[in-house]
Amino acid sequence: MLTISNLHARIEEKEILRGINFEVKPGEVHAIMGPNGSGKSTLASVLAGREDYEITNGTVEFNGKDLLDMSPEERAAEGIFLAFQYPVEIPGVTTVNFLKTAINEIRKYNGQEPLDAAQFLKKMKERAKLVKIDDTLLRRSLNEGFSGGEKKRNEIFQMAMLEPQLCVLDETDSGLDIDALRIVAEGVNKLRDEKRSFIVVTHYQRLLDYIVPDFVHVLYKGRIVKSGTKELALELEEKGYDWIKAEVDSLEVA
Amino acid sequence: MSSIENTDLKNQLLADFQTLQMQLNGKSLLPINQLRNEAMKNFAHLGFPTIRHEEWKYSNVSSLAKQNFNFEASSDFSNKDLKEIHLPHLKGNVLYFINGVFHAELSHIESPGDYLQVVPFAEAQEKMPEVINRYFGQYADYKNDAFTALNTALAKDGVVVHIADNKTLEEPVILRFIGDTRKEDVGSQVRNLIVVGKNAEVKIAEAYRTIGDNRYFINTVTEFVLFEDARADYYKVQNESDKTHHIGTTQVYQQDRSYFYAATVTVNGGFVRNNLNIVLDGEHIESHMYGLYLPSGKQHIDNHTLVDHRKPNCQSNELYKGILMDKSTGVFNGKIFVQQDAQKTNAYQNCRNVVTTDEATMNTKPQLEIWADDVKCSHGTTTGKLNDEAIFYMQSRGIPKKEAIRLQLLAFAEDVVSQIKIDSIKEYLEGLIVDKLAGLGK
Numbered sequence: 001m002l003t004i005s006n007l008h009a010r011i012e013e014k015e016i017l018r019g020i021n022f023e024v025k026p027g028e029v030h031a032i033m034g035p036n037g038s039g040k041s042t043l044a045s046v047l048a049g050r051e052d053y054e055i056t057n058g059t060v061e062f063n064g065k066d067l068l069d070m071s072p073e074e075r076a077a078e079g080i081f082l083a084f085q086y087p088v089e090i091p092g093v094t095t096v097n098f099l100k101t102a103i104n105e106i107r108k109y110n111g112q113e114p115l116d117a118a119q120f121l122k123k124m125k126e127r128a129k130l131v132k133i134d135d136t137l138l139r140r141s142l143n144e145g146f147s148g149g150e151k152k153r154n155e156i157f158q159m160a161m162l163e164p165q166l167c168v169l170d171e172t173d174s175g176l177d178i179d180a181l182r183i184v185a186e187g188v189n190k191l192r193d194e195k196r197s198f199i200v201v202t203h204y205q206r207l208l209d210y211i212v213p214d215f216v217h218v219l220y221k222g223r224i225v226k227s228g229t230k231e232l233a234l235e236l237e238e239k240g241y242d243w244i245k246a247e248v249d250s251l252e253v254a
Numbered sequence: 255m256s257s258i259e260n261t262d263l264k265n266q267l268l269a270d271f272q273t274l275q276m277q278l279n280g281k282s283l284l285p286i287n288q289l290r291n292e293a294m295k296n297f298a299h300l301g302f303p304t305i306r307h308e309e310w311k312y313s314n315v316s317s318l319a320k321q322n323f324n325f326e327a328s329s330d331f332s333n334k335d336l337k338e339i340h341l342p343h344l345k346g347n348v349l350y351f352i353n354g355v356f357h358a359e360l361s362h363i364e365s366p367g368d369y370l371q372v373v374p375f376a377e378a379q380e381k382m383p384e385v386i387n388r389y390f391g392q393y394a395d396y397k398n399d400a401f402t403a404l405n406t407a408l409a410k411d412g413v414v415v416h417i418a419d420n421k422t423l424e425e426p427v428i429l430r431f432i433g434d435t436r437k438e439d440v441g442s443q444v445r446n447l448i449v450v451g452k453n454a455e456v457k458i459a460e461a462y463r464t465i466g467d468n469r470y471f472i473n474t475v476t477e478f479v480l481f482e483d484a485r486a487d488y489y490k491v492q493n494e495s496d497k498t499h500h501i502g503t504t505q506v507y508q509q510d511r512s513y514f515y516a517a518t519v520t521v522n523g524g525f526v527r528n529n530l531n532i533v534l535d536g537e538h539i540e541s542h543m544y545g546l547y548l549p550s551g552k553q554h555i556d557n558h559t560l561v562d563h564r565k566p567n568c569q570s571n572e573l574y575k576g577i578l579m580d581k582s583t584g585v586f587n588g589k590i591f592v593q594q595d596a597q598k599t600n601a602y603q604n605c606r607n608v609v610t611t612d613e614a615t616m617n618t619k620p621q622l623e624i625w626a627d628d629v630k631c632s633h634g635t636t637t638g639k640l641n642d643e644a645i646f647y648m649q650s651r652g653i654p655k656k657e658a659i660r661l662q663l664l665a666f667a668e669d670v671v672s673q674i675k676i677d678s679i680k681e682y683l684e685g686l687i688v689d690k691l692a693g694l695g696k
Contacts, residue, residue, distance in 0.1 A: 048650050049649070049650070051646070071649065071655070072646060072649035072650050072655075073649045073650075073652050073653060073654045073655065075650075076650055076651055077652050081650075081651075082650050084647065087647070088641070088643050088644045088647040089644075090644050090647070090648070090662065090665070091665060091666075092662075092664075092669065093661055093662065093665045098648070098651070098661075099651075101653055101657065102648075102651040102652045102653050105653050105657065141665075158651060162651065162652065
C-alpha cells in the first residue's frame with residue numbers, strides 16, 4: 001500500500017528526515033516511536049503533504065502512485081488521513097458542514113455522486129455512535145472551544161466519516177488523560193480491518209497498550225534505527241531511548 | 255491648506271447652485287432654502303478635503319475633485335431593467351431612485367398611511383413642511399463636513415420617512431438607489447430623513463448599485479431621528495462599480511430607551527467612504543453597528559464611525575470586519591466619545607480584517623475619548639492573513655485549497671451578514687458575497 005524509500009526532507013536549512021525506508025501493507029498497524037526531535041511528526045506531516053517541508057530525496061508510493069506529487073487534498077481523496085497532534089479550531093464552520101464538504105469533494109475526485117442530506121445524516125449518526133462523540137458537539141464550530149479530549153475524539157470521528165485506507169495518527173495520545181485515551185483508542189480499534197492500515201506516531205508506549213501494533217519502528221536523527229514487534233515498544237518503555245541513542249551515536253562516530 | 259482649491263468639480267457645483275438659486279422663483283426665503291444657502295457657503299469655504307485633513311488621511315478625493323459629472327443626467331431605466339437588478343423575494347415598501355431621482359412608477363408602498371408616511375424629498379417641502387422644517391439639516395454636520403454641506407445645499411431627491419408613534423411597521427422599507435451610467439458620467443446627491451416616532455419600529459435598507467460603464471459620483475446623507483422607545487434596524491448595502499465614488503453619511507440621533515441597529519455591507523465600489531455617526535442623547539439607549547467590506551482589485555473602502563455617548567446608562571457595540579483582496583485598501587476609523595455626564599456607559603468596538611494578498615492594505619484607528627469615570631469601554635483591532643494551518647487542516651480532509659479559503663472567508667463574513675433581518679437583503683448579500691469570493695485565487 002505505502003512504500004517509503006530513502007526519504008529525505010528538510011525545513012528551511014535543517015535536514016530532519018535523512019533516509020527513511022519502510023513499507024506498510026493493507027491491514028497492518030505500524031508504530032513509529034522515538035525521542036523528541038527525532039522526526040516522527042515530520043514524517044506524519046510529509047505523508048499528509050504539509051508545505052513547510054522540502055523533500056530533497058527519495059520517493060513515497062501509495063497504491064502505486066507517486067504521493068509526493070500530490071496536493072494534500074489529492075492525498076486525502078486517495079485515502080490518506082492525518083489525525084493532527086493539534087487539531088485546528090475553525091470558527092464559523094461547523095463540523096457537520098465541514099465534513100459534508102470534505103466527503104463530497106472526495107467523492108467528486110473519485111467520480112462518485114455527492115451524498116444527499118439524508119444519506120449524510122444517516123452516516124453521521126452511525127459513525128458518531130461508533131466513536132462515542134456527542135451530536136451537539138458536531139453542530140458547533142469545528143473544534144472551537146473543544147477540550148483536548150473532544151478535539152482528539154473529533155479527529156477519530158472525521159476518520160470514521162472519511163473512511164481512509166491509511167490513517168496516520170500524530171501523537172494522538174498527547175494531552176489526553178487515561179479515560180480520554182481509552183475512548184480514542186477504542187474508536188481507532190473499531191475502524192481496524194484487513195484493508196485499512198495505520199501509522200501510529202507516539203512518544204510513549206501507553207497508547208500501544210490499547211492500539212496494539214504489528215510493527216514498531218524507532219526513529220532517531222531522521223532514520224529508522226531499529227524495527228521490531230510490539231515487544232520493542234515494551235523494551236523502550238522499560239529502558240528509555242538512551243541505549244538506542246548510544247548505539248547509533250557510537251556507530252556514527254566510527 | 256487642507257482643501258483642494260477651485261477644482262473642476264467644485265466650480266461646476268458652485269455654478270449649479272447659482273442656476274438653482276435663480277430658479278427658486280420667490281421661494282428663497284423658505285427655511286430650507288436659507289439652510290441650503292448657508293450650506294453652500296460652507297462648502298465654498300471648505301472645498302474638497304485633501305489627505306492633509308485628519309479625517310481624510312487615507313482617502314484621497316483629489317481625482318474625484320478633478321472630474322465633472324452630469325447631475326441632471328436622464329435615464330431610460332424602466333421596468334424591463336428591473337430584471338437585471340433583481341433582488342430575491344423582494345417585498346415590503348420598495349422605492350426606486352434612478353440617478354438620485356425618485357421613480358414612482360417603479361415603486362410600491364404597502365404599509366398603511368397611518369403607520370408610514372413616505373414622501374420623496376423633492377416634494378417634502380410642500381407635503382410635509384412641518385417635518386422638513388423641524389428636522390432637515392438639524393443633525394448632519396453641514397458646517398464642518400464638506401460633503402454633507404454639499405449635499406445639504408444641492409441634494410435634489412431622496413426620501414422622507416415618518417413612522418407614527420406606537421406603530422410597528424411589519425413590512426420593511428427598502429430604498430434602492432441605482433446609478434444608471436450607461437450613457438454618460440453621472441453625479442447624484444441623495445438626501446434622506448427618517449423619523450421614527452415614540453415607541454415605533456421600522457426596518458429600513460438602503461441598497462446602492464450601478465449599471466453601465468461610465469463614471470459615477472454619489473454623495474448621500476441620511477438623517478435618522480429616533481424618539482423615546484423607538485426601534486430601527488438600518489442596513490446599508492453597496493454594490494457599485496469600480497468607477498464609482500460613493501461618499502455617504504448616516505447621522506443618527508437617539509433619545510431615551512431607543513434602539514438602533516445598523517449593518518453596513520460594502521461588496522463593491524471603486525472608492526467608498528461611509529460615515530456612521532450616532533449621538534446617544536438620552537438614557538438606556540442601545541446602539542449596534544456592524545460592518546463588512548470586501549474590496550478587491552484596486553477598490554478603496556473607508557468606514558468612519560462615531561459614537562457620542564452624552565447621557566448615562568447607555569450601551570454601544572460595534573463590530574466591523576473586512577476581507578481585503580488583490581491590491582485593495584481599507585480604512586476603519588472608530589471614534590467613541592463618552593461625555594462627562596455619561597456614567598455607566600458600556601461601549602465596545604472591534605475591527606477584524608483578513609488580507610488575502612501581500613499587496614492589500616488596511617488602516618485601522620480606534621479613537622476613544624472618555625471624560626466620565628464609571629464606564630466600561632473596550633476596543634480591539636486585528637489585521638492578518640488566514641491561518642495557514644487551518645487551510646492545511648481542511649485540505650488534509652480532501653477540501654481543495656481554494657475551497658478551504660472560501661469556506662473560511664464565508665464564515666468570517668457570515669458573522670455580520672447573519673445580523674440582517676430583512677430576508678431579501680440577506681439572501682441578496684449572501685449571493686453577492688459567494689460570487690465575490692469565488693473570484694479569489696484565480
